[in-house]
Every structure is written in structure tokens, then in C-alpha cells.
Amino acid sequence: MSRERISGWGRTAWTSAEVIEVRDATDVKSAVGVDHRRGAIARGLGRAYGAAAQNAGGTVLACADDSRVENVVLDPVSGVLTAPAGLSLDALLRFSVPRGWFVPVTPGTRFVTLGGAVASDVHGKNHHVDGSFGEHVESIKVTLSSGEEVALSPNVNPEWFWATVGGMGLTGVVTEVSVRMLRVESSQVMVETKRLGNLDDVIASMSDSSDDDFRYSVAWVDMLASGRSLGRGVLTRGNHASASDAGGSDPCRYDPKVRLAAPPWVPNGLLNKFTVRAFNEVWYRKAPADAHVGLETIPAFFHPLDGVSKWNALYGSNGFIQYQFIVPLERVDVLRAVIGKFSEAGVASFLAVLKRMGKSNAAPMSFPTEGWTLTLDLAAGSPQLPGLLEHIDELVLDAGGRHYLAKDAHVSALAVERAYPRLDEWKNIRDEMDPRRLWISDLARRLRLVEEAS
Amino acid sequence: MKNGLGVPQNIVLFGGTSDIGCEIVRQMIQPGVANIVLVSRDIESAETRWSNLLGDDSQVNIHHVRFDGADASSMVEVVNEIVDEVGDLDVVVVAHALLGSEVDFLKDPVAAASVASVNYGATMVLLLALGERMKQQGYGRLCLLSSVAGMRVRWSNAVYGSTKAGIDGFALALDGELRRHGASLLVVRPGFVSTKMTAGMKKAPLSTTAEAVASATVKAIRGNGTVLWTPAALRFIFGLFRLLPETLWLRLPLG
Numbered sequence: 001m002s003r004e005r006i007s008g009w010g011r012t013a014w015t016s017a018e019v020i021e022v023r024d025a026t027d028v029k030s031a032v033g034v035d036h037r038r039g040a041i042a043r044g045l046g047r048a049y050g051a052a053a054q055n056a057g058g059t060v061l062a063c064a065d066d067s068r069v070e071n072v073v074l075d076p077v078s079g080v081l082t083a084p085a086g087l088s089l090d091a092l093l094r095f096s097v098p099r100g101w102f103v104p105v106t107p108g109t110r111f112v113t114l115g116g117a118v119a120s121d122v123h124g125k126n127h128h129v130d131g132s133f134g135e136h137v138e139s140i141k142v143t144l145s146s147g148e149e150v151a152l153s154p155n156v157n158p159e160w161f162w163a164t165v166g167g168m169g170l171t172g173v174v175t176e177v178s179v180r181m182l183r184v185e186s187s188q189v190m191v192e193t194k195r196l197g198n199l200d201d202v203i204a205s206m207s208d209s210s211d212d213d214f215r216y217s218v219a220w221v222d223m224l225a226s227g228r229s230l231g232r233g234v235l236t237r238g239n240h241a242s243a244s245d246a247g248g249s250d251p252c253r254y255d256p257k258v259r260l261a262a263p264p265w266v267p268n269g270l271l272n273k274f275t276v277r278a279f280n281e282v283w284y285r286k287a288p289a290d291a292h293v294g295l296e297t298i299p300a301f302f303h304p305l306d307g308v309s310k311w312n313a314l315y316g317s318n319g320f321i322q323y324q325f326i327v328p329l330e331r332v333d334v335l336r337a338v339i340g341k342f343s344e345a346g347v348a349s350f351l352a353v354l355k356r357m358g359k360s361n362a363a364p365m366s367f368p369t370e371g372w373t374l375t376l377d378l379a380a381g382s383p384q385l386p387g388l389l390e391h392i393d394e395l396v397l398d399a400g401g402r403h404y405l406a407k408d409a410h411v412s413a414l415a416v417e418r419a420y421p422r423l424d425e426w427k428n429i430r431d432e433m434d435p436r437r438l439w440i441s442d443l444a445r446r447l448r449l450v451e452e453a454s
Numbered sequence: 455m456k457n458g459l460g461v462p463q464n465i466v467l468f469g470g471t472s473d474i475g476c477e478i479v480r481q482m483i484q485p486g487v488a489n490i491v492l493v494s495r496d497i498e499s500a501e502t503r504w505s506n507l508l509g510d511d512s513q514v515n516i517h518h519v520r521f522d523g524a525d526a527s528s529m530v531e532v533v534n535e536i537v538d539e540v541g542d543l544d545v546v547v548v549a550h551a552l553l554g555s556e557v558d559f560l561k562d563p564v565a566a567a568s569v570a571s572v573n574y575g576a577t578m579v580l581l582l583a584l585g586e587r588m589k590q591q592g593y594g595r596l597c598l599l600s601s602v603a604g605m606r607v608r609w610s611n612a613v614y615g616s617t618k619a620g621i622d623g624f625a626l627a628l629d630g631e632l633r634r635h636g637a638s639l640l641v642v643r644p645g646f647v648s649t650k651m652t653a654g655m656k657k658a659p660l661s662t663t664a665e666a667v668a669s670a671t672v673k674a675i676r677g678n679g680t681v682l683w684t685p686a687a688l689r690f691i692f693g694l695f696r697l698l699p700e701t702l703w704l705r706l707p708l709g
Contacts, residue, residue: 005636012458016592016636037590050458056542056636057592317678321458386459390485409458410486445542446455446463452541 006054009047009312011319012380012409015056015442019043022061023068024084025175028143031061032438039440039453042173044113045088048120049322050409051442052168058440061173064113066091074099074181080138082178085115090256090306097254097298101181102240104136108353110256110303115174120406121166121366124302125216125238128358132368133179134165135361141176145438149175158362163429166366168405170439170450171430186246187254189216189301191238191294195287199231199339203332203372206235206356215239216301221352222280223376224273226343231336233354234287241295256299260308268316268381276348305351314350318381321409323389326357326373327401334399335372338392342376345388349376364422364429367404375407386410405443413448423449455542456593460676461486462544466536468580470494470518471503473649474599475549477668480507482545482675483514489540491517493532495550523550524568526576533583545675546584547597548577553614553651566613573617578624581639585628588637596632596639597675598625602683605643605692608708629680642671642682658708660685 007014022028022042032040038058045064046053054060065086072083072095079101083092089103090110096102107122116122118140123132130136139153142164150172152161164171192214196202202219211217214237221233243251305311312320327334335354342349353375360369378385393415396403402419403411417423430450431437437453444450456462465482469475470492479490494500497518504516517539521532537543554569581598588594603611604618622641629639644667646658667684674682683689695703 003635008458010458012460013456014593014636038592051455055592056455057590318460319458380459386461386485389459410461412486412488442455446457 004060006043006046006060007319008050008052008054008409010049010321010380010409011312011315012321013051013442015051015054017055017058017060019060019062022063022173023065023086025141025143025149028061028173028175029147029149031059032143032145032147036438039438041439041441042115042119042169044086044116045111047109047112047116049407051446052120052406053116054442055440056442056445063115063173064088069095074101079181079183080178081181082176083114085118085140085174085177086113088113089117093256093298094254096181097184097187098252100184100252102184102298104130104180104182105133106302108303109306110299111306114177114179118165118174118177119167119169121361121363121368122406123357123368125218125355127368128217128356129212129215131358131361132366134162134363134366136180137165138178138180140164140174140178142172142174144172145434145436154362159429160433162361162363163365163426163433165361165363167363167426167430168365168443168449169441170444171433172439184240184252185243186241186251187298188241188246188251188295189238189298190241190245191236191296191301192291193234193236193287193294194291195232195234195284195289197232198229199233199332199336202231202233202235202354203335206354211237211356217356219354220283221339221354221374222284223339223342223349223352224277224280224346230343231339232284234284236301238296238301246295254298256303256306258307258309262308262310262313264313266314266316268318269379271315271348271350271379273346273348276350279350315379316381318379320377320379322375322377322407324373324375324404324407325396325401326367326369326371326404327396327399328369328371329356331399331401332372334395334401335374337395338374341388341392345384347378347382347385347388349378351375351377364426365405365420367402367406369402371401373404380409405447408443408447411447413446416447416449456544457486459486462595463488464491464540464542464544465489466491466493466543466546468493468521468523468546468548469550470500471496472549472599473651473664474644474647474667475547476503476507477664478547478549478597478671481668481672483512487514489515489517491519491536491540493519493521493536495520495522523552523572524576526571526579529576529580530583533580533587537587542591543584543587543594545595545597547599548580548584549599551577551599551614555611555614555652555655559613569613570617573614574620577621581621581625581628585632585637585639588632589635592636594637595675596637597671598622598639598641600625600641600643602643602645602688602692606695606703626680638678639680640671640674640682641680642667642674642684643688644684645688660688660691
């Protein structure tokens, strides 16, 4: 047990907590067996951008643990894989890809734990076809605040199962996950890349039926372009390559490398509107004007930023937030208004990603619904940001949209009440699973997701 | 709970009618701030002042709490009352103090004790109570208004200056302890500020305004530092002043 200062991946809103390492359900049981002033929360690899996996003045259960990869069981017929929840997708992929299996859903980084993937109900570039992570989960084991371990699935106690999927760790600690994997013939992706001159073209390309021919589809958007180029972007879409397309003697060879590391100190404001504008210009021009098709590796296509370790430090000591929202498909006008607002304010987003999402699932707190989701990285130090985002939050909420809690670092409790209509239903199930009200995080405090035990 | 943009949800001000304190808190109001707690001896004038300051359409909840800055024994209770009302304390500004410029302390020596109690003794108790709360929270930013008058004490302002010297020294030590638990403290050392507290006094060189002190303080509260001199040049001037031999120091025309 040690006292540590903790933040999310965005390196904002640091708070201090007692950290206890837990490897399995037995450890969790003994950790919850004592009183915790100001509660407890599970933490995986700390890739949630905001305060989802920290607990000011309380206890944080450190769950990430790649040492137990020998406990992974993969059924070679059904493709169902069962693993300790503290295992990272990185370790999982190193195990499964050479055997011809890929994770059904991966977020933009492979450095998340399975437990975190369930608790955030993460989505990836294939949401329009495959839905989010929770939809591929066969069953989970969860240790409750009572110390009891329960097995949950869409068939066994479905209410508790779906409350835990997307439940931000506030129902219990996920200790084991069984997930249906995806058969692949190679570790390569056949990727089509094309550049699109404005938002209308981006929207049109992602809306037509061709998008469903690609399992993976996402657009990078230049948030600083204005006028006729407003919302210009680069669309990349892909499918897993067949063994013959991938070629070579070992098409499933998988060897991800971290190539670069961010320097230990970076001045605040390195990523400003001038440097980002220059980057955007190069990035846009680099993409071929006409569709180009080529092979990319899994790391290059799915996890490009994982190639730079600690890239989050590039924002300097003020840190950054990742702002991700979704609006219904028909509200492209809101998308345009939001991009316009950012472009007008000259607020630079180093990363801006647009994706068309498929249908929502049964989890009351799961983020994805059918619509457009836009994701932006914003340096946190700018004094105009609170006002600008408040305005944009209103646009999003008025359109029936919502914010992604795994990313959130600033919305109000009211914004969550308005955007998640099943919030009260979830709170009731949560209270049933945690009658002693042990589980709490800084995110839950700010958004009043949990009545804090006094 | 503070958010990722550095905006505190809950702000507490001790000295709800203090010119500098009010200006600091006013400048901190932005989207995300939910509660402001104003702790004052005279809550009626604090109410009037703040309703004029904010108008009717403010989205911030204003809470008024009464306290007596001289009553050390009530401080723990006052802090508990505030926590019961709003929950975690994100930013607390301690701005109340007595100057006592109108008193001739040689003729009325006992009056010095009440200045010492408000500025030093009771404030120390308050900082201890707030510090304990922030340690429990695992985060929080405490801001104490000190003064350059405490950096080298002059006879003309000796009672006030020495209390500020004391509380300033205490606060610096408390900061070290808070930082081991995720919280921190900022000591603000303004020069001569034209406010109602100093009305009628002769202005010292490099005098400043409540607005300027507040704006520098708000920035420093967002940051992570321990000491703020305002205006910034005072840091170097007082660096020199503290080295001056007594004979020279006494001759300086500082009022």
C-alpha cells in the first residue's frame, strides 16, 4: 500500500490516494474487507483521459497485471477467450494474433486492460458493423463490495451484467472476462485511404452503403480548416487481409514495437494552433487525392499513437482533455457548428477523429448510440476553453447527444442527467450491487453518479 | 471536485467582504463553478455586496456562513459546517485580517492581542483545520493572503506586519505537509494595495490594486507554486531589503 498522486491519461486534476495492488479476486476480497474512508475504485492502465480511475483521498485498487498471460484460455473452435481482467489488450494480442485471433473491438490504444474495456464499454473503428466491446463479452466475474464474487452474463443476471458494462467500475471489480474473439487470417489490414475536401464529402463517404463493406472506418478531420475547406479530412477504411493478400510464410506474425518516447519535459503550448495547423496541412497533403489501397500492420492501423510512449506528456504540465461527443445521424448541422466554433476560436486539436457509430446496446450507461462521434484532443491550459466547451456542450445536449464518460474531464452532473436517460435505472441497480456504497471515483464525485457514503 | 480544465466546483472565501478576497473569487467564476461559500463576520454586508456583484442570472450557488475571525475555538466547527453544506473543498481563499492602523498600540497594548488573534492565532487554527480536511480529500488548493509587511517588519506597521510574518512562516511549512497528501497551499504577498483596509494611509512605492492582485492570484491558484509576490518586482526588492543593515533600513522612506 502506498500513497500516490494520480491522474488520468490527460494529466489533469491530480489527486492523491492509497494504492493497493490486486492480482485476483482473492486480493480484491481482502482489500474490500476493511473500511475505506472515501471509498475505492479499480484502476487498470490509466488510459481513461479524465478522472474515471482515481479516487481523491480514498483507495485505488491497481489491477493491471500482464504477468498472468499463462492463465489465458482460448477455445480454438468457438474462439471464446477467458483471461484475468487485469491483462492488457497488448498482452492479449501478442498471445492471440499469432494463433489467428483478433480482439472483437479495440480502442485507439492496446494499452488498456480487459476490465477497463468492459467498464468503459469501449468502441473502435468497427462500431458501425460490430458494436462495442460489451456486445462480444460472453461472461464476466465481478467482485462486489461485499467481497462476494459473482458470475454475470447477458443470460445470467443480465441487469447486473449490463450495469457493469459501461458502469465505469462503480458496480464492482471485474476480475475475469470471457470474450468472443474474431478469426483472422493475417496480422495485416487492407486499408483504403482517401482525402476529402470538406465535411460534406466526409459525411457522404461515410454514409453511403460502401461504408458497410469495410469492417473498420474512421476519418481524421482538420479542425483548423475554415471556409470551403471546413471539416476537410482523410478517410481510412479497412478489412483484415486474407493470408494470400498478406503474403509471406507467416501471415500472422505480430511484433508491435514502441519506436519513440516523448521527451521527459515539454514546454506548455508546444501544441498550439500554429504547430497543429502546420501538422494538419502536411497530414492532409500526405494523403492521396484519389483512393489508395495498401497493407498496414495491426499496430499501424489500430494503435498508431502507441508507437510513441508517453505521448500524453507532449501537452506539457497543464495536460490536455479529450473531448468526445456523439450526436444523432441527422444532426450533421451540429457537427458543422461545433467544427466551425473550434475553427473560429482557433483552438487547436492535435487529434480530431470522426466516426459513424452503429446501434446502441443494452447497457444503460454505454456511450455509443447511432450517430456521429467526434473526438478532439485539447490542451487544458487555455483560459477560453471552459466557456467555449460550455457552449458546445449545450449544442450537443440540445441535439440529443451525449459525452463519453471514459474521456470526460469537464461536463456537469446535469449534462449526464440530460444525456443518459437510463441514469436513474442504472443508479438503482448499482446501489443494489453496492449497498455499502464503497465504489467511487473522482469522476463519479464530479458527476454525482454515486451518493457518497458519509 | 475540480475538473480537468482546472476549474474548481466549490470555492470558499474567508472574509466575504474583503476587497481582495472578493475580487479573487469574482475573477474565478467561470463555467464549471457550482458553489461559492462566503464566510464573514458581517454576513449582511457580504450578502449585499455579493448580490450587487453577481446580479440575478448567476448560475453559481452562493452560500453565506457566519464566523468570528477572533474565535479560534470555533474554526473546526466552521470548516465542518462548510463541508456539510457543499462537500469537498476545491479552493479555499483565506483573506480576512485586521490592520489596526488607527490604533496607537503603545497607548492600548491589549488591542495588539486581538489583531494577533485574528491574523495569526485563529488563522493558524483555521489553516490547520482546512489543511486536515484537504489531506483527507487528497487534493485541494489553499490560498492565504499574507503581506510584504511581514517580510521585514517596520515599526510603523509592526503589529500587523509581525502577525503576517508569523502566519506566512506557518503557511509555508504547512504547504510542505499538504503536498505529501495531494493538496497544496499558496501564500500571496501583495505590496501596498489600495483598498478600504488601507484607505487614508500613505501609499507605499509600487502600490497596486485589488484587481491586479486578484488577477495574479487567480493565475497562481491554477498553477502549482507556493509563493506569489505581487507586483512580481517586490520579490527582488524585498530580497534586498532583508539584507539591509538596520541603520539603512530605518532610514528608508517607507512610511
